[in-house]
Structures are given as C-alpha cells and as structure tokens.
Amino acid sequence: MELTFIAIKPDGVQRGLISEIISRFERKGFKLVAIKIVVPSKDFAQKHYHDLKERPFFNRLCDSFSSGPVVAMVWEGEGVIKYGRKLIGVTDPQKSEPGTIRGDLAVRRNIIHGSDGPDSAKDEINLWFKPEELVT
Numbered sequence: 544m545e546l547t548f549i550a551i552k553p554d555g556v557q558r559g560l561i562s563e564i565i566s567r568f569e570r571k572g573f574k575l576v577a578i579k580i581v582v583p584s585k586d587f588a589q590k591h592y593h594d595l596k597e598r599p600f601f602n603r604l605c606d607s608f609s610s611g612p613v614v615a616m617v618w619e620g621e622g623v624i625k626y627g628r629k630l631i632g633v634t635d636p637q638k639s640e641p642g643t644i645r646g647d648l649a650v651r652r653n654i655i656h657g658s659d660g661p662d663s664a665k666d667e668i669n670l671w672f673k674p675e676e677l678v679t
C-alpha cells in the first residue's frame with residue numbers, strides 16, 4: 544500500500560494544530576502508520592529539504608524548520624501521496640483553497656509538509672524513520 548511522509552512544522556505545532564491536522568487525514572480514511580515528535584537539527588533540516596539547496600530562501604527555510612518541535616508522520620492509503628498534497632493545499636497559504644489545511648488554517652507560514660511524489664515519499668520516510676518504526 545502507498546505511503547507518504549507528512550510533517551507538522553514548528554509553526555503548526557506551536558499554534559496547537561496537531562489534532563486538527565491528524566483528524567483531517569484520519570477522516571479522509573488514511574491510516575497513521577508512524578508518528579514521532581522531534582526538534583530537527585539544522586543539518587537534518589538541510590537533508591530533508593536538500594532539493595531546494597540552490598534556492599535563495601533555503602537557509603531561512605531550514606532555520607524555520609529546525610526552530611522547534613516537528614510532528615513527523617507516515618500515512619498509508621490508496622493515492623495518499625497525491626491526495627495528501629490536495630488536503631494540504633498549495634505552497635502559499637494565501638493561494639490555498641478553502642477546505643484545504645493551509646487554506647483554512649494558515650496565512651503566512653504554511654504549517655505542514657507533505658511529500659510531493661513517490662520518490663520523495665520514499666526518501667523522506669527513510670530519512671525520518673527506521674523500517675521497524677512503521678506499523679503497516
């Protein structure tokens with residue numbers, strides 16, 4: 544079954560949105576197969592976002608991602624990678640549709656991360672979790 548990596552970012556945790564976000568994935572019918580709370584190091588944040596290392600905002604992005612607790616999760620379900628991104632909304636919360644997590648709950652910082660495809664889902668799950676931490 545398909546798996547994706549979802550993280551509630553420090554701003555989402557700080558704003559008390561953990562249960563709201565988990566609830567949206569659960570209500571859709573996806574299954575939570577791994578979860579932990581961690582404060583990523585800057586080095587780890589750089590690994591997580593390595594695809595963006597040439598972008599001008601990379602340093603700020605990694606500072607922000609390592610600024611506090613992150614809830615790291617693996618969700619399972621048919622089409623969960625693509626549909627998870629749909630639940631999340633587009634990158635800029637001000638452009639995210641109502642009904643999406645970013646559209647309903649965020650204005651500036653976008654509170655949540657989701658893998659953008661099968662390759663990144665696999666890489667991110669491997670970066671964040673050991674195989675035995677997944678209850679599939």
Ligand code: GTP
Pocket residue numbers: 595600604633634635653655656657658659
């Ligand atoms: P993630 O789920 O966090 O990966 O977001 P995304 O997939 O919607 O966007 P992307 O992977 O392209 O960028 C990762 C993060 O970098 C985004 O969540 C934003 O926080 C930040 N980011 C992306 N594009 C820009 C930009 O043009 N300017 C700034 N300042 N930040 C950006």
Ligand code: MG
Pocket residue numbers: 657659
């Ligand atoms: Mg992304």
